[in-house]
Amino acid sequence: MTILVGAFGSGKTEIALNxxxxxxxxxxxxxxxxxxxxxxxxxxxxKEALARHGVRVITPEPRVxxxxxxSIPSGMEKVLGSEEGKVIIDxxxxxxxxxxxxxxxxxxxxxxSLLFVVNPFRPFTAxxxxxxxxxxxxxxxxxxxxxGLIANSNLGPRTTWETLLTGHEKVLAAxxxxxxxxxxxxxxCFLNGNGVRSNLDLPLMxxxxxxxxx
Amino acid sequence: MGELLLMKGNEAIGEAAIRAGCQAYFAYPITPxxxxxxxxxxxxxxxxxxFLQAExxxxxxxxxxxxxxxxxxxxxSSSSPGISLKQEGISYIxxxxxxxxxxxxxxGGPGLGSIQPAQSDYFQATKGGGHGDYRLIVFGPSTIQExxxxxxxxxxxxxxxxxxxxxxxxxxxxxxxxxxxxxxxxEVTLPLKPWATTGMKGRPQNVINSLHLDPEDLDRHNAxxxxxxxxxxxxxxxxxxxxxxxxxxxxxYGTTARVARNAMHKAQGEGHRVGLIRPVTLWPFxxxxxxxVLDRARAFLxxxxxxxxxxxDVRLAVNGRAPVHFYGRTGGVIPSQQEIYEAxxxxxxxxxxx
Numbered sequence: 394m395t396i397l398v399g400a401f402g403s404g405k406t407e408i409a410l411n412x413x414x415x416x417x418x419x420x421x422x423x424x425x426x427x428x429x430x431x432x433x434x435x436x437x438x439x440k441e442a443l444a445r446h447g448v449r450v451i452t453p454e455p456r457v458x459x460x461x462x463x464s465i466p467s468g469m470e471k472v473l474g475s476e477e478g479k480v481i482i483d484x485x486x487x488x489x490x491x492x493x494x495x496x497x498x499x500x501x502x503x504x505x506s507l508l509f510v511v512n513p514f515r516p517f518t519a520x521x522x523x524x525x526x527x528x529x530x531x532x533x534x535x536x537x538x539x540x541g542l543i544a545n546s547n548l549g550p551r552t553t554w555e556t557l558l559t560g561h562e563k564v565l566a567a568x569x570x571x572x573x574x575x576x577x578x579x580x581x582c583f584l585n586g587n588g589v590r591s592n593l594d595l596p597l598m599x600x601x602x603x604x605x606x607x
Numbered sequence: 608m609g610e611l612l613l614m615k616g617n618e619a620i621g622e623a624a625i626r627a628g629c630q631a632y633f634a635y636p637i638t639p640x641x642x643x644x645x646x647x648x649x650x651x652x653x654x655x656x657x658f659l660q661a662e663x664x665x666x667x668x669x670x671x672x673x674x675x676x677x678x679x680x681x682x683x684s685s686s687s688p689g690i691s692l693k694q695e696g697i698s699y700i701x702x703x704x705x706x707x708x709x710x711x712x713x714x715g716g717p718g719l720g721s722i723q724p725a726q727s728d729y730f731q732a733t734k735g736g737g738h739g740d741y742r743l744i745v746f747g748p749s750t751i752q753e754x755x756x757x758x759x760x761x762x763x764x765x766x767x768x769x770x771x772x773x774x775x776x777x778x779x780x781x782x783x784x785x786x787x788x789x790x791x792x793x794e795v796t797l798p799l800k801p802w803a804t805t806g807m808k809g810r811p812q813n814v815i816n817s818l819h820l821d822p823e824d825l826d827r828h829n830a831x832x833x834x835x836x837x838x839x840x841x842x843x844x845x846x847x848x849x850x851x852x853x854x855x856x857x858x859x860y861g862t863t864a865r866v867a868r869n870a871m872h873k874a875q876g877e878g879h880r881v882g883l884i885r886p887v888t889l890w891p892f893x894x895x896x897x898x899x900v901l902d903r904a905r906a907f908l909x910x911x912x913x914x915x916x917x918x919x920d921v922r923l924a925v926n927g928r929a930p931v932h933f934y935g936r937t938g939g940v941i942p943s944q945q946e947i948y949e950a951x952x953x954x955x956x957x958x959x960x961x
């Protein structure tokens with residue numbers, strides 16, 4: 394089980410969708426949309442596309458899916474307790490979004506990864522110090538320990554390799570300070586992977602983007 | 608200008624307000640603009656400024672009245688139903704000539720409607736949503752960077768004209784993320800406000816009020832306000848005109864202008880001569896943009912996320928000299944590039960009557 398937490402707009406949903414699609418190629422995978430705070434750009438909006446690739450998407454029922462209600466998908470206990478297949482949980486941003494995970498923590502299997510997604514180009518994780526503060530706030534809310542970081546450094550359409558790698562370096566520095574591994578870094582697939590000149594000790598995952606502004 | 612940050616529209620307004628010297632922000636939550644309140648709840652205390660969550664929208668707008676009256680740069684924000692609640696207060700603020708910034712990240716209406724983006728509060732924003740003869744300066748930004756720039760300008764013009772300024776965004780603009788640059792923290796010089804109620808200290812009493820019981824007195828006050836609005840209309844019109852020599856023009860603001868621009872590019876790719884008029888100030892409306900193209904424009908197509916509101920101002924600006932068509936979606940649906948393109952092609956091929 395992989396659980397993604399992080400500040401608002403750190404890229405949890407895009408990463409959850411990409412991880413789900415990768416894992417779907419290998420077997421049974423469920424994606425749980427536990428975001429009760431974001432009104433737009435949510436996993437549930439991509440449910441059909443994911444279902445076509447064999448990802449089971451667990452979202453609030455359609456009747457309330459377009460509402461700004463903090464509704465938790467039904468059948469959560471069954472999914473969280475299940476030993477079968479892989480589960481990715483896309484948690485809402487910040488402590489506000491993480492609170493719901495805290496309320497479900499007793500249902501989680503003991504073996505899980507709680508990954509903190511960091512984009513150092515976002516305001517509340519712009520420095521190592523801020524990132525540490527943000528991570529601790531979320532840990533205090535969910536009463537669980539973060540087990541690793543994901544470096545999701547990007548400036549949207551203005552992302553370049555240069556800015557991206559500068560950002561990833563900041564996340565690695567935060568990881569060192571927190572004594573936590575940085576599991577992987579991302580790069581948007583519009584950047585050609587052949588052009589990577591990374592000297593960083595960090596596996597990089599191309600990110601297929603699902604959500605675009607109008 | 609500093610470094611680039613990736614910001615949501617709602618957060619960007621918050622940071623831009625701080626950079627513009629906003630000293631007090633009064634919040635009441637409503638989707639889809641809650642990130643603005645969340646952001647300022649964290650940032651305003653860091654800057655030793657006032658963040659206050661009021662008990663209602665009505666309370667929040669009246670707190671703005673108080674803070675602005677005392678000379679502070681003040682702001683409140685909401686989304687459609689919440690802005691309706693604020694209308695009495697906005698009318699009082701306009702009447703008392705207090706500078707402030709009001710943000711409306713519009714959602715689908717009428718009524719409780721939806722939480723998805725819309726532009727159906729255009730009438731309310733530009734025609735005086737509350738009672739009495741008054742005007743707001745209204746901005747319709749279409750990118751996150753423009754949100755930042757216009758938030759700064761909103762505070763500046765509010766003070767210059769002692770008039771409320773509204774930023775008319777929509778839910779999509781509030782929620783989407785784009786890279787932005789902010790002005791430096793110490794770039795703003797706050798203007799002196801000798802009219803503010805700051806304690807008499809050796810000067811005659813300043814009174815801030817919107818009650819004028821003597822009809823002649825109120826008539827004079829209205830004449831003064833109208834004169835101010837005419838000055839604003841002369842001096843503060845802003846717009847973007849793309850491809851001035853085109854035969855056909857799309858007219859759109861905010862989020863819709865982004866999609867309309869894509870539709871324009873598609874049509875241009877097919878060899879059609881299409882331009883775009885994008886009002887940046889929705890009041891004062893940029894009649895001047897239309898005057899520039901009326902001699903050759905064959906038709907206009909106004910696109911909105913509404914049942915047709917700005918199109919009335921377009922018709923006034925065009926004044927019968929060319930057909931003005933309309934294409935709109937409501938309820939939270941953003942018109943697609945293809946839909947706009949098809950509506951445009953129908954007009955170009957002569958199959959549509961305005």
